[in-house]
Amino acid sequence: MIxxxxxxxxxxxKWDRCIGHSVNSRIxxxxxxxxxxxxxxxxxxxxxxxxxxxxxxxKKWGVSYCFQPVFTQQLGLFTPLLLTSKLLEPFLKxxxxxxxxxxxxxxxxxxxxxxxxxxxxxxxxxxxxxxPYEELKKAYSKNLxxxxxxxxxxNLTIFKNLKPDAIIQLFKNNKGKEIKAYSxxxxxxxxxxxxxxxxxxxxxxxxxxxxxxxxxxxAIFMKDQHKHTFLFSATNAExxxxxxxxxxxxxxxxxxxxxxxxxxxxxxxDPNLARFYKSFxxxxxxxxxxxCNHLPWYLSVAxxxxxxxx
Numbered sequence: 001m002i003x004x005x006x007x008x009x010x011x012x013x014k015w016d017r018c019i020g021h022s023v024n025s026r027i028x029x030x031x032x033x034x035x036x037x038x039x040x041x042x043x044x045x046x047x048x049x050x051x052x053x054x055x056x057x058x059k060k061w062g063v064s065y066c067f068q069p070v071f072t073q074q075l076g077l078f079t080p081l082l083l084t085s086k087l088l089e090p091f092l093k094x095x096x097x098x099x100x101x102x103x104x105x106x107x108x109x110x111x112x113x114x115x116x117x118x119x120x121x122x123x124x125x126x127x128x129x130x131x132p133y134e135e136l137k138k139a140y141s142k143n144l145x146x147x148x149x150x151x152x153x154x155n156l157t158i159f160k161n162l163k164p165d166a167i168i169q170l171f172k173n174n175k176g177k178e179i180k181a182y183s184x185x186x187x188x189x190x191x192x193x194x195x196x197x198x199x200x201x202x203x204x205x206x207x208x209x210x211x212x213x214x215x216x217x218x219a220i221f222m223k224d225q226h227k228h229t230f231l232f233s234a235t236n237a238e239x240x241x242x243x244x245x246x247x248x249x250x251x252x253x254x255x256x257x258x259x260x261x262x263x264x265x266x267x268x269x270d271p272n273l274a275r276f277y278k279s280f281x282x283x284x285x286x287x288x289x290x291x292c293n294h295l296p297w298y299l300s301v302a303x304x305x306x307x308x309x310x
Contacts, residue, residue, distance in 0.1 A: 001046070001047060002044050002045070002046050003044070003045050004044055004055075004094070005043050005045055006042050007041055007042050010042075010043055014048070015031050015043070015049060016031050016032075017049070018049045018050070018051070018078060018079065022079055022080055023080070023083065023109065024078060024107050024108070024109035025226060026075070026107060026224070026227075026229075027197075027202065027222045027224040028074065028075060029052075029054060029075055030224075032196060033072075033193065033196075034054055034069075036192050036193045037069045037189055037193065038069040041069075042055045042056075042057065043055055044091050044094055044095070046079070050079060050081060051078065051079035051091075052078055052079070053076065054075055055095070056068070056069050057099065063100055063101065064099055064100075065099055065100065065101035065102065065103075066099050066101070066102040066103065067103055067104070068104050068105050070182070070186050070189065070190075071189070071232075073105060073124070073266050073267070073287075074105050074106065074108065074287050075106065076106030076290075077091055077106070077107075077110055083110070084111075088110055088111070088112060089116065089117075092112065095292075096292050101293055102290065102292045104289070104290050106287060106288045106289075108124065108285050108287040112288060112290070118290070118291055119288040119291075120288070120291070121286045121287075121289075122286065122288070123267065123268060123274060123284060123285075123286060124266065124267060124286070124287055125265040125268070125283065125284055125285065126227075126262050126263065126285050127262065127263040127265070127282040128283075129253065129259050129261050129263055130258065130261075131257065131258070133253065133258075137250075137253075138281075139280070140279060140281060141278075141279035143279065144246055144279040147243035147246045147247075148243065148250050150243050151243040151244060151246060152247070154210070154242045155211035156209065156210065157208070157209045157213075158209075158247075159206070159209060162205045162207040164191060164195065164198075164205050164220060165191065166207065166218065167207065167218035167219070167220055167232065167234050168190060168191060168234070170234035170236060171232070174235065174237070175234065190232060197222055202222060203222050203223065204220075204221050204223070205218065205219075205220050205221075206218060206221070206248055206251075206252065208248050210242065214238070216244050217233070217234065217239035217244035217245050217247075218234050218235075218248075219232070219233040219234075219248055219249070219252070220232040226262060227261060228256060228263050228264065229264045229266060230249075230263065230266050231266065233245065249280065263280075265277040265280075265282055
């Protein structure tokens with residue numbers, strides 16, 4: 001039986017055991033991670049935590065709706081059981097029945113029929129790290145190889161235990177001024193999230209310093225039993241001239257080659273970023289974005305207008 005459980009009644013030990021034993025586990029789905037990015041999360045749970053589906057709700061115009069919390073690319077259904085569309089679809093029907101508006105990302109193992117539910121394909125890129133570094137490097141694009149060679153001549157230094165504050169500030173001072181993707185609350189959530197993950201040995205923070213010892217690029221990687229997730233990164237103008245980010249990712253791949261892990265680039269639907277991730281020999285992976293809209297017509301029109309102009 002599938003039950004809807006409010007946050008205070010979720011058994012976090014059983015929850016994390018289910019996530020850890022799931023073939024499709026993601027770092028985002030552990031209870032400690034969810035507690036930071038969306039403290040009031042709830043869930044649908046099958047029987048005694050044999051399958052779990054986290055849910056995140058907010059209320060607007062008097063209507064409760066489901067959304068995707070920040071810093072969680074893929075969630076959806078997780079289970080140690082055989083994960084089929086037959087197992088997944090009753091969860092989606094429950095969500096549709098309970099919430100009039102839903103916009104959530106499932107994970108790449110959640111296969112559903114577009115003829116039954118409204119879904120869009122979203123793009124991710126992943127690189128299997130099991131091969132030796134020299135084999136992995138053969139799959140790099142010619143342009144990437146040129147950029148890495150250029151970076152190697154610039155006396156760049158990589159520091160592998162940087163404070164996450166430095167990476168976040170670098171982003172805020174550069175890309176963060178161009179786009180308004182994150183609020184100050186989001187930045188604080190990210191900071192708490194990374195420090196928590198570092199305490200659990202689930203995160204590493206890498207930075208690239210110039211010959212003058214100035215931080216020019218950085219990346220935050222999250223680690224679970226299957227994947228290293230490229231969660232957050234930052235560069236400045238100098239980093240782009242020096243090819244510092246290709247230099248950093250190449251070093252990460254070298255350091256983690258010949259392991260039974262995957263480097264999850266976390267994207268991207270942006271063609272330029274997708275091209276960059278693909279240049280490392282990464283494979284394109286699709287995951288479903290599930291949405292439904294059962295709002296009254298006047299609220300539906302207002303919601304569509306808000307999306308169009310936001």
